[in-house]
Amino acid sequence: MSDDFILEIDNVTKEFPGVVALKDVSFNVKRGEIHGICGENGAGKSTLMKILSGVYTHDTYTGKILLNGEEIKFERGAIRQAIETGISIVYQELALNPFATVGANIFLGREPTRFGDVINWNRLYSRTREILKTYGLDIPFAETVGNLGVGKQQMVEIAKALSEDAKVLILDEPTSALNEFEVDTLHSILRTLKEKGVTCLYISHKLEEFFQITDTVTIFRDGQHVDTVPTQDTNTDKLIAMMVGREMTERFPARSVEIGESVLSVKDYRVASTEHVDKMLIENVSFDLRRGEILGIAGLMGSGRTELVTSLFGELGKKVSGTITLKGKELEIRSARDAMNNRIGLVPEDRKSLGLILEQSILKNIALPNMNKFSSFMRIDKNKELHESRKFAQSLRIKAPNLLVPVNKLSGGNQQKVVISKWLMTQPDVLILDDPTRGIDVGAKYEIYKLMNELVEQGVSIIMISSELEEVLGMSDRIMVMCAGRSTGILPVSEATQEKIMSLATNAA
Ligand SMILES: Nc1ncnc2c1ncn2[C@@H]1O[C@H](COP(=O)(O)OP(=O)(O)OP(=O)(O)O)[C@@H](O)[C@H]1O
Ligand SMILES: [Mg+2]
Incomplete structure (x- = not known):
């Protein structure tokens, strides 16, 4: 065991009926790094993350996983257990209560109480503010979560993980629903977390992100671990080659098409919301x-x-004016x-x-x-x-x-x-x-x-x-x-x- 490693994954194999999702996977994750994980669809990335975060209990796979040098063995109902040992996962499909406030979501099921069972809202919100401030998360702490955009909702999930004192934060395709600005914000949050010593596992299909944010990248192919390399020693083409097992010389195939007459013509198209007729969704769009x-x-x-x-x-919505001609x-x-x-x-x-x-x-x-x-x-x-x-x-x-x-x-x-x-x-x-x-x-x-x-x-x-x-x-x-x-x-x-x-x-x- 080396002190440098927070996680050691040793010979992990996991099968589903008819599918070997992970085959003898071994690699290590250094303490405090942002560790990217890439691989084609079905390569086994999410499966490994679900093992690490206790979604799959230890009797459903073989091999060993060490956290800080000690073997972790999650039992039934293990997600709680995983969180308590310091591993938290932020899912792509966010799992928040849209009707509750930011603070209430962060402390869901662990609300600070007074007189036994009365929720101490003052305490809850002051702790929420503290967490948001420490990690530079810009979200209104008392806002209802359903009113926030996806980017902010994801920050709430991250804040929730941090409030539980996550040492390892797993993000499974965190940017797939974010716009460019939100991606930048997420990345700067991750840099702050890194300064504070949190280790991140980061899955993405957008390869350029590995070069923006990660220290190390692990590549999976067909349930197997291909390699773990320092990000600075690799590049996009090398990553692709390792993911798909062959060289890919071009990203976009060429085509030769004679473009013809106009098929669909949309003119001065305006659309209002069906529920609120004065709310315009689309204003004067025209294209051929x-x-x-x-x-x-x-x-x-x-x-x-x-x-x-x-x-x-x-x-x-409801079309207010304009024409669609096919x-x-x-x-x-x-x-x-x-x-x-x-x-x-x-x-x-x-x-x-x-x-x-x-x-x-x-x-x-x-x-x-x-x-x-x-x-x-x-x-x-x-x-x-x-x-x-x-x-x-x-x-x-x-x-x-x-x-x-x-x-x-x-x-x-x-x-x-x-x-x-x-x-x-x-x-x-x-x-x-x-x-x-x-x-x-x-x-x-x-x-x-x-x-x-x-x-x-x-x-x-x-x-x-x-x-x-x-x-x-x-x-x-x-x-x-x-x-x-x-x-x-x-x-x-x-x-x-x-x-x-x-x-x-x-x-x-
Ligand atoms: N609950 C399940 N039951 C059966 N097979 C499963 C189950 N979950 C995953 N698999 C299979 O295990 C393999 C690995 O799936 P996994 O979700 O880990 O892939 P992934 O690398 O996360 O892919 P993606 O990039 O598409 O999310 C796939 O072949 C998948 O079909
Ligand atoms: Mg996946």
Whole structure:
């Protein structure tokens, strides 16, 4: 044992039915470092984090884990036990009570009391303020959590972990729902934590983040530990090569498409909220989408990107004025069914709640909206269903023992691939993708880009919202930038730069 290591992971193996999620994994984490963890979807990252944080008890895996040189063995109901030994995890799906205040959430179940069982609110809030101040967390301590944006909610989760005296803080894809500014804030919080001696494990699919924030990076592939290296001794290309097990020479596949006539034309489009008719969600947006074109939509979270496409798809708000013309015909889209009947498809941002039936198999999830393809005279052609679904599952490299596995058994990124497959199979004329590669590993991103290229080559038109500027620049023909429910500019990709987009996104132009 070395004193330098806070965590020693020794030969850990964990199996699920039909899947070896972790195979003989061994590596160490130095005290006080920010330790990045990368690997493709299904590589086993979250599984290891769940072992460390007591979600999986010690009898469900083999191998040893030492914390400060002592073996930890979490028993049933172990999350509490893990927290008490100093390991806390901040999940991607935040687990806060939206109706309670910041302070109440931080001390949930451990409220300071007076006279036995009366909550001492003064004490609770003064301790909340203390924690927020110590770690430089800028959140209103008495605000109701539901009124805070995702970035602040995540800070509350972090504050909660710190209030329990976390020595090791695990962040599983903490930035996937944050905008660029929130990512910066999170990173400066992590630097403060590091100064105070907290060790962080940091999972992300955005590789540049490892170079911004981590001291060390561990790479996983297929449940195995590939290497643990000082961040300064590696680079993006090397990380990718270790993650996917081969060299990847280009991030964005080339395409050759003749861009045609305008297919979808949106003019002076204004949308109000259905509940509050005077609340405008979208103001005067106009754009054209041409045949074979990829139109990127960039903007910060909350800029109205998702609202725009969801309303075009008939699922949000009320159109107040403006027109939507598809192939020369003016449309009124009142529901998703209207949109789909007009061959408009949408892969939603919140795929967990909108896109999947979690208890159902991969096969059913992909095939269900495509039943018309597989059935004739009320009979389902099971072979065709399986064959077609498998084609998509394979080309997106969905990692699962077979297609009958329920989707809730898949890793986060693999669940997203299922939703994307299902929509690609409907063969729409206009396909809207809302942040399609969020949480998806580099290898699979490339496969999705290739599929997008194939679609536009076949004459489909694509609208792609993306939070990654590199991706918008790498994949779009033109880029529309949004800010506060408005379009602040449309740039051909040849004229677009990260700086121009950011300045339009913050409306500083
Ligand atoms: N509860 C479960 N039951 C069965 N299999 C599971 C379960 N949880 C995870 N797996 C499988 O274990 C493997 C590792 O999954 P894990 O969630 O650790 O991946 P990950 O590296 O976090 O991926 P991602 O980047 O997509 O989040 C995957 O093949 C997954 O399908
Ligand atoms: Mg995961």
